[in-house]
Amino acid sequence: MTVDTTEPSDDRLVADARGGSDDAFARLVRRYKRKVFGLAGRFARDDDELDDICQDVFVKVYENLGTFRGDAPFEHWLTRIAIRTCYDALRSRRREQRHLPLGIVHNEIEDAAIDARQAAAQARDLLEWGLSGLRPEERLVITLLELEEKSVREIAGLTGWSATNVKVRAFRARQKLKGLLERHYER
């Protein structure tokens, strides 16, 4: 007796999920949740918000499966929804509080003897502090460009903004970040 161990394709699972199979949808979620969590983790402030964003993403996916035409890969469609949801989450934040002791962070980053992992974590906190001072669209673009290492063209495709618009927002974000960091260090 032979057992078929091949994983069903995304299209197969999407078709089954459309037909009402929760099991097929759960398999899709299992397949892509790591990617969605990784992306949303760049924007969420804590685990609760991360869970909310990821749930929102997959609920939207579930409710819009009927509109998925299959012109582009499922993963691309999912990423678009994830980015849109992250952007909505950023926009819904009224004002973020900055309460990091950044002077200490900066000194420790410059210390060559410090543990690399700890330095990376502190750099992430410092960057998080700077990013929280940006407008949602600027933060989205600079995160996708610099942290997720997407190209301008990819970002344009994922956000629906023009390439020029993406470039302008990335430039502004960078300028603002530099200004924020500089002002902080001058203190």
Place this chain on the structure above:
Amino acid sequence: MKDERDELLDGLFVAARTMRRDTAVVEERFETRLLARIAERRSSWLLWSVWSWRLVPVFAAVAVVVGLGSVFSDPARSTDIFAAFTNGYEEFQAASLLAGG
């Protein structure tokens, strides 16, 4: 041209890029929570749909009662669909005749 601030920013990006948030705890039983939420949404939508269908006969009955009421409570109803216009015109003619117009 890149200045010192650019280098600092690039250094922060490089450091943050290598540092991904540990999401293992949140990912645990994520599918279960998600499917429960979807089931909840589905059932609330189903509830609305069931109730709206159940209320259809009530709305239909109200419409029939209002319709019948309007038919039987108007004794001056005429089969002439232009009655509303012609009645007014006839009254105007009679008034002007009596007034000597």
